[in-house]
Amino acid sequence: MMGLMSWARGKSPWIAVLHAGGCNNCDIEVLDVLTPRFDVERLGVLWKQNPRHADILITNGCVSKHSKVFIKRIYDQMLAPKKVVALGSCACTGGIYVEGEGRNVEETHTIIGGVDKAIPVDVYVPGCPPKPEAIIQGVAIAIEKLKKGD
Amino acid sequence: MIDPAIVIIVLYIAAAFCLLGKKIRKGNDVVALLAIGFALLAVVLNYFYLPLWISVPGVFGFAFTINGYTNLIALIATFIGFLVVVYSVKYIEHRGSSYSLFVLLTIGSLIGMAYSWNLFWVFLFAEVATITSTFLIAHHLKSPSFEGGLKYLSIQIFASLFVVVGLGFIYQEALASGYSGIGAFSIDFLLSSGLLTGFIGKFSLFLIFLGFLVKVPSFPIHTWLPDASTVAPASISTLLHAMMIKVAGMPAFLILLLFHSLFVSINFWLVICSLGILTMLICVIIAFAQNDLKRLLAFDSVSQMGYVILGMGIGGLAISFYDITTDPVWLVVAAGGITAGLFHLLNHSLFKSVLFFSAGAIEHETGTRDINQLGGLLQAMPKTGYVMLIGSLAIAGVPLLNGFISKWMVYNACISAGQPVFALIAIFTSALTLAVFLRILCSVFLGNSPGTFEGVHAAPRSMFTPSLLLAIGCILFGVFPQIAILFLILPATTVLLPVAITPPANPLFWVSLDLFLLGTLLIIGLIIGYLLYRIKWGATPSEAEDKTMPFTGGTLKDPYLKVEEARPASTVFSYPFRSLLNGVRRSHTGLVNMYILWFVLFAVLMLSLLIVGWI
Amino acid sequence: MATLFDYLLIITFYFAAIGLAFFFSWGAAWVFRKLSARLQARKGPPAYQPIADIIKLFGKERFIPRLANKFLYTLSPLVALSAILILSFMIPPGTPFWPGPLAFDLIVILYFSVMFSLAFVIAGWASGSPWGKIGASREVAMILSVELPLAIALLIPSLALARVGSGFSLSITDVIAAQEGIFIWFLPNWFLFHYPLASVALFLALLTKSWMRPFGDIPEAEQEIFAGPLTEYGGPLLGIFELARLFRFYVFTALFVDLYLGGGDGLIFPLNLLVFLVKCLVIVIIMTIIHVASARYRISHAFKWFLTVCLAFAVFSLIRVLVGF
Amino acid sequence: MVKITAIKEVLKALFKPATTKYPHGPPSHVPEGLRGLPQFKDDNCIGCGACAECCSANAISITDTGDTRTLSIFYPRCIFCGRCEDICPEDGIALSEEFELATSDKKEAEVSIKFTLVKCQECSSAISTKEHLTKIKERIMKNIDPVIADAVAEDLAKYENLCVECRRKLSYQLNTHTQKYYTRGWEK
Known part of the structure; x- marks a missing residue:
């Protein structure tokens, strides 16, 4: 039974895309993934803009102090098992919006850094924006994690 | 059996006892309950023809008959009356002695009207009931209640004029033939003596029909009912809707069907059916636009009476066909139409009482009737909410509730009488009714509480139990309609049919609709769904604090769109009927003169059609 | 009244009908998604996709929102599933021989289809979500707009039975039986050829009932x-809803095929089922093409279409049936 | 009217979808000049840290620990602007065409190159990498006026292994002020 469930989870990941704050470029790139060329529906991915239905939350943009609460709430409203993909450099670390060098991310007076400052992140997809294939790869890693269960 | 005269006398004496009630207020309730309880017992005993004969023959010249039809009507009147009295104990808090007095007088008169088999006594009891119920409508003693009561009274009195003139014509005929006295108005006498033949008989009966049609009420003269029942206390609205309009209105169809040999014209019955169609369609559309809970229910009540009119009209149509062709198939169709109409009458008194009792409970607890201000009451008053859910779904005709069966029988009767257009419009009306009641359910019970009803708690038990009983009745008659039809409706139908027919093996007697099987399959489906829901496949639930908050795109406190306050506006529902609604709104001026003018115009139209000979 | 044996037989057939409906709907849902993908030059999901989605939903966490009414929130998906299961049993698979004393009365079918939509309305309101409320209001509006043309177009075949010569009946099996034979030349005796306008009205109504564009997805408009x-x-509750919605591919196409496309054309057993399913599939493909090729209309457009064009089509056909030309 | 070409397109799409096979096959099309992951070139990079200076996202960092200097690109922060490639004096860093960077572990998401540091002779603090110093010397010697070449070479030999502080101190003692170049006839 668990094998069947794991198979089904791997074959039907529904995504919700959350724009936390930033330049919107990654949003557009996510839309590219849905175009005929990349067509993620063949992998079972459906675009459900609703955290209640989604298994994978794709977040893009850096987290501001204002949006941290909302991101947390939307993550809370997803039902287990759930995985989070941080899309783009801003979502991974804060990108050009934060101070500090290399790994040392220091928050500015509005931006607190990557999405992992607000919610636990499972997959990081660097890129500014990531190429659609990179997004697909990131989702594929998240699917592998989903298969293993919670 | 117990002579109905005793029942009425007991009720009247109890009412007189209530006059003393300024001193003994608790005593009023006890007396009223005892009296109405005795009346219920007597009516039920009469129903089963139990050999317990208490009779005062010939007192005051009452002419009562106990047959299937009078039993049914009296049972509806007494049962609902009993529940109304029970409900009033807690509902009417500051009542003087007059409340119980007039309630008992009204119920007593209506029981008398139900059992009367004499047009004069029918008229007399109807007048007594009209006057006493006027006091009940104006119970609150405020300016709108007086207005509503006076509107009610003036329209009713105007309608009685028609009855008086009709009775006068009949009496003139009787005098001309050498009969005199009240006995000349006896229905049995009129039927057997052949007094009413020719145009005068038809004309006088039609005048009486018009007079009683106001009490049904039918389309152009429906305006008194919403006005009166909005200002009246909820118990009185129930009294009006669940028994008054039925007991006082049904004589209209009684005389038409019994004297069917005078009304063999097909056109006449088509006009009656069209009246039913117009009533149900227009009033349900008006009900869309209402924001007052009780006013909405009242308009819907008129619309539901359209089904009854339609069923009776189809019955009469089929009887005319039988009179013309003498094909016994038409008798079955006629029985179908009349059974459907009477069954819908019974069902309507069940679910409309549920709805008015619940509406009264809501008003009692929250202090408002405005649909747009109420909300989220299912948390505060869950029992009332679920009962009202059953009532609303029943009135909307959801399968396995009683409204579905009677509506389905009306459709079948229409189609088998060769009038599918009526059936289609009735189906559409049913969908509109569903929308109207979804609006009530959704805005009042579901959704979010506006926050002003923090202290609202469940209604007192004596206000809830009557509606619970009736709701159980809705489900019972929905799954096993055979019970109601075999024991209650078919005896009444046979009285109204010209030739007695043997009841068919299946009381639904068209295509056999096995509701028990349907219910079984529905429950199997529910069980399949529930098993799928309960199977333990699930993941371990997360322990997030905001998990159960509604999804609003992240924001909660100060949403950008205020969508949390969304409620079904009447505009969404009434969109396709906007132009029609505007016309209706302009025509409902609220002036009694206008309404009486409508009635006069309608009566003149009908009478001129009759005189010309088209109907 | 039926005996116990009859009841067992009917329940057996009920489960058989559910099985047939389930597997057909699975296939049709796949065809729907694959074809819409192909029409957009995409590759589309594999064949197991519809069922994988539902299984996955059952494997997710159970949960009840804070503002929801617990009882109605849980009950409404079950009612939706139950109603659509009964519908898929009541609509016979193309054969006039379908067991039981249960009437396949067209009015009962109509009421159960309304009950199916009603479950969604109650669900939207009971869940306490603002979007749910808006969606439920729209669903009610859609019921209102569709109902009249749907009812007329559903009843036209049964009213037309009298003209075909087999006598009036509301039963769907009689409608199927009446469509055997040849109409003119080589055209089969389908009501589609007798009443083309009514069939268009019914087709649009059923298209809307099965959540297909241009009107069908107004209540659940994703973008709004x-x-x-x-x-x-x-x-799991969403899974039950999705399962119930999966059956729409069978129920609403089978209704159209039974009423206007002659069901199984009166062939012998395995053949009539095959012919029936092929017809259903063709309807699904046509619906898919319309769905993909059209954009979503506004709700006022839906009212306008159904209460003018569709209603005119249906009423015209109704007059033809009643007057007889 | 429906256009014939539109129908043709639809029919073509029906049988030949445009979808790539990506997760199960190679990426369909990697354009020339794709801004992928920045990579150090082991042969060219001298560890000067110019890239770290100009990195707009502060993704490149220099860490000196003990004898080694680590230049690392923390690419979850990189915005792939290519300024490092532009600025690099030695063509030691370049954007590659690698874009499949998704990872579930952010700690490993790093590209780095290590150098040995040269210590100051006087105070034994780190100066820079050996390659860097060599490159500087080569470059100075290449571009310098031959007139003063020998003098500069002599000075360089003195300062080669000194840190900035120590150079300052020494420049007074050793008299390596550029003033003396002018006496040899060198003009700007």
Whole structure:
């Protein structure tokens, strides 16, 4: 039974895309993934803009102090098992919006850094924006994690 | 059996006892309950023809008959009356002695009207009931209640004029033939003596029909009912809707069907059916636009009476066909139409009482009737909410509730009488009714509480139990309609049919609709769904604090769109009927003169059609 | 009244009908998604996709929102499933020989289809979500707009039975039986050829009932109100809703095929089922093409279409049936 | 009217979808000049840290620990602008065409190159990498006026292994002020 469930989870990941704050470029790139060329529906991915239905939350943009609460709430409203993909450099670390060098991310007076400052992140997809294939790869890693269960 | 005269006398004496009630207020309730309880017992005993004969023959010249039809009507009147009295104990808090007095007088008169088999006594009891119920409508003693009561009274009195003139014509005929006295108005006498033949008989009966049609009420003269029942206390609205309009209105169809040999014209019955169609369609559309809970229910009540009119009209149509062709198939169709109409009458008194009792409970607890201000009451008053859910779904005709069966029988009767257009419009009306009641359910019970009803708690038990009983009745008659039809409706139908027919093996007697099987399959489906829901496949639930908050795109406190306050506006529902609604709104001026003018115009139209000979 | 044996037989047939409906709907849902993908030059999901989605939903966490009414929130998906299962039993698979004393009365079918939509309305309101409320209001509006043309177009075949010569009946099996034979030349005796306008009205109504564009997805418009009535649903309850919605591919196409396309054309057993399913599949493909090729209309457009064009079509056909030309 | 070409397109799409096979096959099309992951070139990079200076996202960092200097690109922060490639004096860093960077572990998401540091002779603090110093010397010697070449070479030999502080101190003692170049006839 668990094998069947794991198979089904791997074959039907529904995504919700959350724009936390930033330049919107990654949003557009996510839309590219849905175009005929990349067509993620063949992998079972459906675009459900609703955290209640989604298994994978794709977040893009850096987290501001204002949006941290909302991101947390939307993550809370997803039902287990759930995985989070941080899309783009801003979502991974804060990108050009934060101070500090290399790994040392220091928050500015509005931006607190990557999405992992607000919610636990499972997959990081660097890129500014990531190429659609990179997004697909990131989702594929998240699917592998989903298969293993919670 | 117990002579109905005793029942009425007991009720009247109890009412007189209530006059003393300024001193003994608790005593009023006890007396009223005892009296109405005795009346219920007597009516039920009469129903089963139990050999317990208490009779005062010939007192005051009452002419009562106990047959299937009078039993049914009296049972509806007494049962609902009993529940109304029970409900009033807690509902009417500051009542003087007059409340119980007039309630008992009204119920007593209506029981008398139900059992009367004499047009004069029918008229007399109807007048007594009209006057006493006027006091009940104006119970609150405020300016709108007086207005509503006076509107009610003036329209009713105007309608009685028609009855008086009709009775006068009949009496003139009787005098001309050498009969005199009240006995000349006896229905049995009129039927057997052949007094009413020719145009005068038809004309006088039609005048009486018009007079009683106001009490049904039918389309152009429906305006008194919403006005009166909005200002009246909820118990009185129930009294009006669940028994008054039925007991006082049904004589209209009684005389038409019994004297069917005078009304063999097909056109006449088509006009009656069209009246039913117009009533149900227009009033349900008006009900869309209402924001007052009780006013909405009242308009819907008129619309539901359209089904009854339609069923009776189809019955009469089929009887005319039988009179013309003498094909016994038409008798079955006629029985179908009349059974459907009477069954819908019974069902309507069940679910409309549920709805008015619940509406009264809501008003009692929250202090408002405005649909747009109420909300989220299912948390505060869950029992009332679920009962009202059953009532609303029943009135909307959801399968396995009683409204579905009677509506389905009306459709079948229409189609088998060769009038599918009526059936289609009735189906559409049913969908509109569903929308109207979804609006009530959704805005009042579901959704979010506006926050002003923090202290609202469940209604007192004596206000809830009557509606619970009736709701159980809705489900019972929905799954096993055979019970109601075999024991209650078919005896009444046979009285109204010209030739007695043997009841068919299946009381639904068209295509056999096995509701028990349907219910079984529905429950199997529910069980399949529930098993799928309960199977333990699930993941371990997360322990997030905001998990159960509604999804609003992240924001909660100060949403950008205020969508949390969304409620079904009447505009969404009434969109396709906007132009029609505007016309209706302009025509409902609220002036009694206008309404009486409508009635006069309608009566003149009908009478001129009759005189010309088209109907 | 039926005996116990009859009841057992009917329940057996009930489960057989559910099985048939389930497997057909699975296939049709796949055809729907694959074809819409192909028409957009995409590759589309594999064949197991519809069922994988539902199994996955059953494997998610169970949950009830804070503002929801617990009882109605849980009950409404079950009612939706139950109603559509009964519908898929009541609509025979193309054969006039279908067991039981249960009447396949067209009015009962109509009421159960309304009950199916009603479950969504109650779900939207009971879930306590603002989007759910808006979606539920729209669903009610859609019921209102569709109902009249749907009812007329449903009843036209049964009213037409009298003209065909087999006598009036509301039963769907009689409608199927009446469509055997040849109409003119080589055309089969389908009501589609007798009443083409009514069939168009019914087709549009059923298209809307099965959540297909141009009108069908107004209540759950993703871009405006998330998932409409189902916004606050998730996990197994959403799975039950999705399962119930899967059956729409069978129920609403089978209704059209039975009423206007002659069902199984009166062939012998395995053949009539095959012919029936092929016809259903063709309807699904046509519906898919319309769905893909059209954009979503506004709700006022839906009212306008159904209460003018469709209603005119249906009423014209009704007059033809009643007057007889 | 429906256009014939539109129908043709639809029919073509029906049988030949445009979808790539990506997760199960190679990426369909990697354009020339794709801004992928920045990579150090082991042969060219001298560890000067110019890239770290100009990195707009502060993704490149220099860490000196003990004898080694680590230049690392923390690419979850990189915005792939290519300024490092532009600025690099030695063509030691370049954007590659690698874009499949998704990872579930952010700690490993790093590209780095290590150098040995040269210590100051006087105070034994780190100066820079050996390659860097060599490159500087080569470059100075290449571009310098031959007139003063020998003098500069002599000075360089003195300062080669000194840190900035120590150079300052020494420049007074050793008299390596550029003033003396002018006496040899060198003009700007």
